[in-house]
Amino acid sequence: MLSLSLWGSHAQAQSDATLPGGGQATTVESITLADGFRAQLLRSARKNEGSWISMTFDESGRVILGRDKRGVVRLTLDTDRVGVEKFEVIENTLKHCRGVLYAHHSVYVCATNSQGLFRLRDTNGDDRFDSMQQLKHMDYRSRYGHGSNQVVLGPDEMLYVVNGNDVGLPEGVAADSPYRDPQDDHLLPEPRDAVEEVRVGRILRTDPEGKHWEVIAGGFRNQFDVAFNTDGEMFTYDADMEWDVGAPWYRPTRLNHVVPGGEYGWRWGTGKWPAYFADSLPTTLDTGLGSPTAMDFGTRSQFPPRFRASLFMGDWQHGRILRVEMTPRGASYECQYDVFLEGGALNVCDLTFGPDGAMYFITGGRGSQSGLYRVTYEGPAVAPQTLSKEQADRVQQAASARQLRKRLETLGRGSDPSALEFAWTHLDSPDRWLRFAARVAVERMAPALWRARALSEKRPRASIAALLALARLGRAEDQSKLLASLDLLPLEALEREQLLDAFRVWALCFVRxxxxxxxxxxxxxxxxxxxxxxASDYANRELCRLLIYLEAPNVVPRSIELIRNAAAQEDAIFHAQVLARVAEGWTPKTRAAFFDALLVARTYRGGKLLTSTLDNIREDAVATLTDAEKEQLKPRLEKLAKKTQVAFELPQAPIVNQWTWEELSAELPRVSHDRSWKQGRAALVKATCIRCHRFGERGTFAGPDLTSVGRRFDDRALLESILLPSKTIDEKYRVHSYMLESGKVVTGRAVSVGATSITLQPDPLRAETVQVLREQIELSSPSAVSPMPSGLVDVLTKEEILDLVAYLKSGGDPGAAVFRPRFESESRGK
Structure with a gap:
């Protein structure tokens, strides 16, 4: 029996418009806040009001909300701002409004599924938006939500549009944008990662009329929002790819300091750049697994000084808002974070600060129940912190460094010798951010102006930065001279960062x-x-790439030793992947050691793609074997060819009852107390949930990870997803059927959607895929039936079902309130 629920990090539940009986947003009693702060629930979305995913305030202090499915609405708060006195729909055609902004007497809307940025205006002063104009078409090529996200007003009064990696580069963008022409730039590309174009998330800037467009920065996955601090510095919160956990290319959810021309290194598949690549900028703060949504600085708040200086970031997956403290360091910042607030079923979609200085945030998304909340500070007054002279000096030095970086970022194309001289000086900066800005400034000038200087630069750090620019922009005839200059570098004397930078120059020289x-x-x-x-693991990775590319002798046995002695599975996987396609230089001993290492790798833990990654490595390695080698390695290959068995038994339980919503929904209040952790845990297996889902350390990855599903969805939504899985189907897991010109019908889940082809996974429990060319498709239709069958919980008793919902809600925590007696739970919740 196939069990593919649509919750987890990619979950959907019904909006209150379709939930039987309507819905109720999470109560404030379930929210834990930082000391001195108080939360109020101002509005639970009512029937037909939809699920809310974006918000902004207009000039009258009214709340404007973008809806998940369709349309934009406006809420007028009462005088005391403790409730909503008026709800009205102001636009009802735009689809999936992930971004709304009130600015320039207009409402700007990023409507992902309407593929564009739109401007709504009131042209006659009657408080109704009677004009709608599409300012830019956004070529959104997926169904997975990595489209046009927020639109934000910058300190320059310009609009900043945040596009995820499934949006193509819009037409009409300035050719001389700060960020342009991204390349994959892989020395040893993984063939399975091949895409028709470089797919990266971008941040664009335009004027209020949407006339002039430019790309400010790129190389993101699915950054949802941007925020500006008091110094005008921009930040974004980018998503991880949780399926990559355990692999060397996994990048945690990350806060990025965004600068003009910034490259942040996200690439498709296994090709994500490591943070140390010299032609990219590093993460500013990693926050682990998560689903980034909204962000805003507390600058406009009535919070204490420390909080006003903080950045607040929403995490939809874990039901929380993080608070980030920033310390200026060089031309950028160092950061640390804590949890500002969190709660059960608190899927935060957006947050901002209102005209009263309070924080407002909304929950919702993927059709789930929405709520509008207000957070105020009601603790004792807090005096501003006084900096010591040493601290003040550091702040001033960092401010000067940022001003220098901003000056470098303004240098444009041309032949001004003074501009080139100014930029060249800072190629030798020990500050990576200044060095990056200086190199980008040099690259904006004609290579003929600086080619000879790059080849003759003697300062090692400056030489590496200059040669990096030449490797990126130089001609093929420059290569021999460039390599001769690299040959002069004193590698043994370089710091680790400089050494990695030098290795990147060699790689780019060969790639380009x-x-x-x-x-x-x-x-x-x-x-x-x-x-x-x-001695450095990262240096070994880059040397391994380079030496394999150059067909160095004896690279195989040395790499095998690194795999054997790897302290982390990520290092072992890296070296195995790049070795797998090497056909020469093997001995029977090293061949055996390689496949023995793959047998060990079957014990590795990680995300959904780890198993297929190891299978791909095995397939690539087997493809390089001779017939004699295959015969010699036959016992090992047979072991590797066997699928890993699930480490738990899935009993064939008898049917207890064909449960209905009417029978079980009335019992939902009993989920909050006196439940059985042991029975809920057992029900997860008995109902075969973990055949397709991960929960904690158990289960598989055919469907979404359910570990934190209780942080995003309430009891009602959890029960409905179990009983009525086809009522709402997450597009990430929806099956489609395609009739081809030949008459053949291909059915499967789309795992990659490109301009000319679609890659399908016919069976969610197997890694095999099929590619379909768009030009061969005669007809396509989405299935209205979920891959998860209904009736899975018919093998459970009523009490077991309630225990299962409680277990999901608790995240598997045996000490959760749902497993305590009623009166104890209530007293602890007060």
């Missing part, structure tokens, strides 16, 4: 300018081969 001549190859090998293996 082609394979070196035999003489140049020999010279590079003489320089790099003695360094491998290195």
């Amino acid at each position: 300018q082609g394979r070196p001549s035999a003489e140049d190859r020999k010279r590079v090998l003489a320089k790099l081969d003695p360094l491998y293996p290195h």
Whole structure:
């Protein structure tokens, strides 16, 4: 029996418009806040009001909300701002309004599924929006929500539009944008990662009329929002790919300091750049697994000084708002965070600060129950912190560094010798952010102006930065001279960061300018081969790439030793992946050791894609074997070919009852107390949920991870997803059927949607995929039936079902309130 629920990090539940009996947003008693703060629930979305996913305030202090399915609404708060006195729909055609902004006497809407940025205006002063104009078409090519997200007003009164990685580059964007022409730039690309174009998230800027467009920065996955601090610095909160956990290319959910021309290194599949690549900028703060949504600084709040200086960020997956403190360091910042507020079923979609200085946030998304909340500070007055002279000096030094970086970012194309000289000076900066800005400034000038200088630069740090620019923009005929300059670097004397930067220059030189001549190859090998293996794991990764590319002798046995001795599974997987397609240089001993390492790798833990990653490595390695080697390795290959068995038994339980919503929904109040943790845990297995889902350390990854589902969805939504799985189907897991010109029908879940083809996964329990060319598709239709069958809980008793809902709600915590007696739960909740 296939069990594919649509909750987890990609969950959907019904809005209160379709939930039987309507819905109620999470009560404030279920929310834990920082000391001195108080939350109020101002409005639970009522029947037909939809699920809310974005918000802004207009000039009259009214709340404007973008809806999940369709339309924009406006809420007028009462005089005391403790409730809503008027609800009205102001637009009802735009689909999936992930961003709303009131500015310039207009409402701007990023409507993902309407594929564009729209402007609503009241042209006759009657308080109704009678004009709608599409300012820009956004080519959104997916169903997974990585589309046009928020639109934000910058300190320059311009509009900043936040596009996820499934939106193509819009037409009419300035060719001289600060960020342009991103490349994958992989020395040893994984063929399975091949896409028709480089898919990256971007941040764009336009004027209020939407006439002039430019790309400010890129290389994101699905950053939802941006926020500006008092110094005008921009930040965004980017999503991880949780299926990559355990792999060397996994990048946690991250806060990025966004600068003009900034490259942040997200690429498709296994090709995500490590944070140390010199042609990218690093993460400012990692926050682990999560689903980033809204962000805003507390600058306009009535909070204490420490909180007014903080950045607040929503995490939809874990039902919380994080608070980030920033400390200026060089031309950027160092950050730390804590949890400002959190609660059960608190799927935060957006937050902002109102005209009264309170924080307002909304819950909702993916059709779930929405609520509008207000957070105020009611603790004792707090005096501003006084900086010591040393602290004040550091703040001033950092401010000067940021001003210098901003000046570098303004340098444009041209032949001004003074501009080139100014930028060149800072190629030698020890501050990575200044060095990056200086290199980007140099690259905006014609290479003919600086090519010779780059080749003759003697300062190691400046030489590496200059040669990086030449590797990116130079001609093929520059390669031999560029490699000769790299050969002069004193690698043994370089700091680790400089060494990694130098390795990146060699790699880019080959990626963009082609394979070196035999003489140049020999010279590079003489320089790099003695360094491998290195004391640094990251240096070993880059040396391994380079030496395999250059077909260095004896790279295989040295890499096998690194796999054997790897302290982290990520290092072992990295070296195995790049070795897998190497056909030469093996011995029977190293072949056996490689496949033995793959057998060990079956014990690795990680995200949904880890198993398929290891399968791909095995397939690539087997493809390089001779017939004689296959015969010699036959016992190992047979073991590897066997699918890993699930480590738990799924009993064939008898049917107890064909349960209905009417029978069980009335019992939902009993989920809040006196439930059985042990019985709920057992029900997860008995109903075969963990055949497809992950919960804690148990289960598989065919469907979403359910571990934190209780943080996002309430009891009613959880029960409905169990009983009525086809009522709402998450587009990430919906099955589609495609009739081809040949008459053949192909059915499966779309795992990749490109401009010319669609990749389908016919069976969610198997890694195999099928590619369908768009030009061959005659007809396509989505299935109205969920991959998760109904009736899975018919093998459970009523009490077991309630225990299962409680277990999901608790995240598996045996000490949760749902497992305590009623009166004890109530007293602790007060």
